[in-house]
Each structure stands twice: as structure tokens, then as C-alpha cells.
Amino acid sequence: MTFDTLAQDLAMENGVGNATNREFLATQHAADIAQFLTEHDADIDWRVLDLLELQRQAEVLGYLDREVQVELAKSAPRARLAAIVTEMDSDDRADLFNALSEEEQEALLPALAQAEREDIRRLAGYKEGTAGAIMTSDYAVLTPDITARQALDKLRLEAPDKETIYRAYVIDPERKLIGSVRLQDLILVAPATRIEKVMERNTLAVSVDEDQESVAQKIARYDRLALPVVDADGRIVGIVTHDDAIDVITQEATEDFHKSGTVRGLGESVRDAGIFILYRARVAWLVLLVFGNIFSGAGIAYFEDTIASHLALLFFLPLLIASGGNAGAQAATLMVRAIATGDVRTADWGKMLGRETLVAGLLGLTMALAIYGIGVWRGGPEIAVVVSVSMIIIVLVGSLIGMTLPFILTRFRMDPATASGPLVTSIADAVGVLIYFAIATAWLL
């Protein structure tokens, strides 16, 4: 039995609730079932979900992309949806709720129990991109006065409803976070030991409005399974878990990568995005860059006399302006990623500038040597000198523009990832045209 034979079964008969299919699905990971649902239509999806227990249905739903979730939610009777939603992890549930239209939200809420309703309202209220928006409220808490044995009994009871019980959080009567304790320490110490004796005080925590990228970086940096989230008064309101941290890191890397190619936020998979969504993600930057390149054109037009008297200069035009753009793109790429991973801070600009000048100078020199011979061959010694000198200056200036732009964007609270790729290339191109023909005019006329 495989997913392929399941698909055949579903296509052939109407009621697929046979024992073989049920057994097969019971052995599969929820993530794989979710993948199968993504590749099929909503009516098939519901027939597959029917073969699972309610708790598993909720688990599978949690692994689906947002759009597929919404698609399924729309086609389900309200009571059925409410039953599954009740079983979902609180963070997945709040995300799904946020993705529904206002009417769908209003239809769903009354079908839920009071506790779930309040939990959804509370979690859905946090701003997107913050710790509050990705945290779950399914965490375990303990009080400092109970014993390890009592704590274990409590965790044992609560385990099925919690995302993780490997670390429990210790709170005072006002729910203020005062420490945390690992499950492994609870089973290690004598059963009569009080929690306040084993707990880790000053436990790491993040604020509810902290940026999700910064939270994910902390989980990665400190190798934590989860980090507690506290409000302005130090009260625990949720936890962010390691699997959400991986999702955030992957998502932010994808966004940065897209921005580096001047593609705007897509919000969904390239494979599933519609034509118009893809068009919209690309058109604004392309048109903007067209007008950016008009400066290069104007530069060329300005030097028309120089060009008309030395048409051989044109041969080297693409090569010279592309070299400035390429060197700039390299410099920008290095800085953008270093800033994104926290490797380099804005204060480091001075240090980086000195090194970039040296590296770019060496690169320009190498490329000038590489191009000199071709210059002599295509245009004679005079043109060769113009081309070589231009190359050094263009690579140097392009690189400095490329490394500086990410710092400037960060300073003005814009995303530096935009600066690598086409944007920096266009700017360096225009500057390259001016440098080349200015040097040529001065030398040859």
C-alpha cells in the first residue's frame, strides 16, 4: 500500500472507509498525509480526513499550508470545522483563524467553546511577525512550592494537551515567570525535592512584541527546544518552539533571497501561486529599474560625440558597466547576509569599508590586467589604457556602493536584502557609464 494506491482507491469508489486504507494512514506521518492532501482537491481531502481520528485530523491540518487550510475550512460544515479547530495546536489555530475572512470568523466563533474562543481572540490579536504571533499557549507551568513527584504527576496528566513538557515554566501567584525546569531534571532528583530547589532561575525569555526573526535566532543561538514569551509585566503568555524557529528561519531566508532578485513578498509557494500574483510580485521593481537605467542611457547620449568619433569604445561598454555591477552585487550579497545573520552590525561599516577598498582594489587591478590585451587588440594602445584605468575605478566604486547600500537601508529601517542584485547593479551600471566615458573623453579628445 502506498499513497498512489490510496489515490486510485479514492478515484474509483465512493466510500473508501475500508480497513486497509485506514490502517495504511495510521502508519503514515501527519506531514506526509498533509503533502498528499495538498496534491488533491478538497472533496478527496475530506474523504481522507474522515479515515482519521479527530486528534489526527487536527494534526494533519496543522501541517498544511495556510491556503490549503483555508480552502478546506471553507468547504466544511461549521460544527465539523469547530471540532477539528478545537483539537489544533493553539498557534496553528490562531494562524488559521487570522487567514479566514471576517464572515467565516464570525461563523466559526459561536461553534467553539468559551476557552478556545478566548484563546483564539487573544493570540489573533498579536501583530504579525512578532513572538506573540508565532507562540503557542499549550505550555506547561508549575509553582515553586510543589515537589518533583507532584510536578511529574501534573505533567503526566497534562502531556497530551501540551506542545512540549520537556521544559516546564515556574510561575509565581501573579503568573510572573520566575524560572524553568527540565523534565530530565525532574526524573533525576529525589521525588520529595521542591521545584524551587531544581529550577533554573533567570531563565531565558523573550518579550511578546519581539521580532520573530530575533526570537528564532535566540533559539538557534542557545540551542533551546523552546523559549517562554512574557508580557510587559513579566507574566508568561506563551512559548515559541524549535520547529517554529526553523520555519521562521527558512521563511526569512526565502524572503531575503527573493528580495535579492527584486521579487516582492509572494506569501505562498511559487508552484501554486497564480499568474497575477507572480506578475504583481515582479512588475513594480522591473518598471522602476527601467527608469533607473534611463540614467545610463542619458549618460551615453551625453557622450554621443566621444562615441561617434571612437566607435571602438562601444565594444567595451557592456563589459565595463557589467563589471561594476557584478562587483557591487558581490559586495552587497556578502553584507546583506552578514547583517541578516547578525554577523555584522551597522557599527561595523567603518571596518568593512577599509577592507572592501583593499579587496575591490585588488579585484579591479586583476580585471584591468585581464582586459588590457583585448583593449590593445580591439582598439589600440590608447583605448587599452582608457579601458584598463576605467575598469579599476569602476570595480572599486561599484564595490563601495554595493557594500554601503545595505548599511544605509538598515539605518533607515528598510530591508537590506533589497540592495543585493538588480538594484545595486542598476546604480553601479549608471555610475560605470559616466566613469568610462568621462575618462575616455578626457584622454582621447
Next chain:
Amino acid sequence: MTFDTLAQDLAMENGVGNATNREFLATQHAADIAQFLTEHDADIDWRVLDLLELQRQAEVLGYLDREVQVELAKSAPRARLAAIVTEMDSDDRADLFNALSEEEQEALLPALAQAEREDIRRLAGYKEGTAGAIMTSDYAVLTPDITARQALDKLRLEAPDKETIYRAYVIDPERKLIGSVRLQDLILVAPATRIEKVMERNTLAVSVDEDQESVAQKIARYDRLALPVVDADGRIVGIVTHDDAIDVITQEATEDFHKSGTVRGLGESVRDAGIFILYRARVAWLVLLVFGNIFSGAGIAYFEDTIASHLALLFFLPLLIASGGNAGAQAATLMVRAIATGDVRTADWGKMLGRETLVAGLLGLTMALAIYGIGVWRGGPEIAVVVSVSMIIIVLVGSLIGMTLPFILTRFRMDPATASGPLVTSIADAVGVLIYFAIATAWLL
């Protein structure tokens, strides 16, 4: 007390082993102490490490970047280094060992106990980039015949030496992996229950030579804390943990990002890399791209007559060729990242081609409209038509090149990330020059 005052203390007096510093360090996370060491010299670093217990020294060392580790290892007496290395996690230890020179390795090995020596030799033997190279051998195993109580006792005893005991792996007499069991299930069931009754059979596992990126993706996809690694005979040889998965994902994203800007593998932080290392990472591609752009130059030279009789064409040259390059870079960026995250497979090329043709056609049309007016103004109606028609074709062709290149590279087992950015831009540029002047020549002459 802060790290700043600690630095002042270290700069002032010689013996800094005072109680305040010791206490301060005891409250700090190992990752933060490692950060402090990275920012100071080896002699200061050793004085700080002296204030920590041996186990903590090893933990801090594990958080350091490879180069800093090697720096410290070189400046330590052999016996001292051996003592710390013995306490390190087995994966960190093998990585450090691999980074040492052959002589340093030979000097270190005799100072270690037999068990550590064999463990290092075994782990160091796996190829870089595979599951074997990032796995740790500090995992907990159980046999199926013992009870939950016996299992808990065993885990309790072993906990300090294991990276995680939250999941233990169940093996048969030949060490073949037959299942796994969560700590939380062990404390949940009746103490007399046998492991074979609670264990999860068909537990997820990866092969020792599986690519590290694929292992990390599985940990992310299935939300696991760790995945067991098995050899060709199904015997467990290690585990890869979630924190290593995050490191791999971050590292691979950085590499892809660098390649998209035609920067070769740097192997270390941009902040700390030397001038020559940065030069070497950039020069090869820059020079290669120069020669790539010679095709554009040759294209222009070939159409010199057309240009000489219509110099106004030059104004639109940078704009038209950049548009093809930019549209190509966008298309490539979307495909490269979608392939890297497993969103799109090579088999999807056909489907993607159809959609890209539609999207690129729309984009080309939009840009042709945007540029038509400027064409009339700068060159008259005839040139405006040439420029607009060229724009549509150039954007379409550039986009198709950009989306196809990543698939071709993947097919030939090369890294598609190279295809976004400057490489695709250069190719699209050259094609753009030919299209523009071919249309201009046909229309105007």
C-alpha cells in the same frame, strides 16, 4: 557585573580568579561566553576558561566558530586540550579534530583515552556534508525487553553524557534500530510495561551518507528533536539533533545567497575573513563574467553600422539589456529558492515553463507600454516601435532563460543557486543586445 567589566578586570590585573568574576560567569549562557571569547585574544580566552569548570569549558568551546576553536587548541598544552576535548559533545569534537593540522591531530590522539580516540576516528571518517559528518554518538539506546522503570533508571544514569534523552532508540542484539521511545511516554505508562509495548516501530531514520541538507529538511518537516542515523545494515551509528539542523539550514541558505551574488564558498564569517580569502572568493567569477560580456560587446560591434546611422538607439541600450537581465534574475531567483526548499522538482519544468511564458509576456507588455512614450520623445515613432517590440521579446526570452537555467544546472548535479544573479544577467544581456539590434536593423535599414 557585565562582560564589559569582566574585560576591564582582565585587562588590569594578572590573576582574575576572583570570586565575583567566577560567580558572574556561572550565571551566563555558554553561547554568550563563547561570543566574549571570539572578541578577545587567545591568552585572555584561556584566563576566562580557567574560571569555569571543565565540563563548562567544553560546552563553551562547542559554541565557538571553528577558526577560534583551532586558534585556542593551538595555544593550549596538550594534556589540557585533551581534558577539554574529552568532555566535548562527540560531533563538536570530531569537527574540531578535522579542522586541526595532521601534526596537531597526531599530537592530540595519544593524550586521549582509547574510547574517545576511537570515537573521533570513526566520526572524522565520514564525508563532509553527510549525516555522518554532523551526527553525534551521544545518544541513548534501550533494548525492547526491559521495563519502563528499568529504562528510566538507565536514562537517569546516562543523562549527563547524552545530547538528548527525550527520545531513546530501541535496538536489537545486533544494534539494528527497531524503534524509538519518548521520555514522556516512559513516565506516562505503568512502570512494569515493557519497552516493546510502548515503542514506536518503523521510527524515522536517515542513512549515514544522506546529504546533510536533506536530513535537516526531514527534521524540519517532521518537527523532530532528533533523527537516528543508520548504516547500510540498519545499525544505529548516531543521531542528528534539531540544533544541528538549524545550523545546516542557516549555513545552506547563506551559501545559496552567496552563490546568487557569484561569491564562492567563504567558509567563515565575512567579518573575520582575511583580504586574500575575500579576494579569492570573488575574483574567479568576476573575470569569467568579463569574458561573458565580451559577447555583448561583439554583438554591438557587429551592428556598428546600424548604430552609426541611428545613434539614438544607444540611449535605449542599457535600459533594454538590463530589463532582460532583471526579468531573468527574477525568474531564476524564484526557481532557485523553490528547488532549494523542495517546493519545485525538476519534473515540474514543463508546468513552470507555461506559466512563466504567460507571466513574462504580461511583464514585457507592461514595460513596452511604459517605454513607448519615451521612445517617441527621444527617437521618433519608428524607434519607439523598435524599442517596444524589442522590450517584449527581450523580457520574455530573458525570463525563460532565467527560469530554465536552474533546472539545467540541477540536472547536471551543479548547484542551481549559481544561476540567479550575475550569471543569468550576463547571458540575458548578450541575448538582449542581439535581439535589439537585429530588430532595429531589420526595421530601420
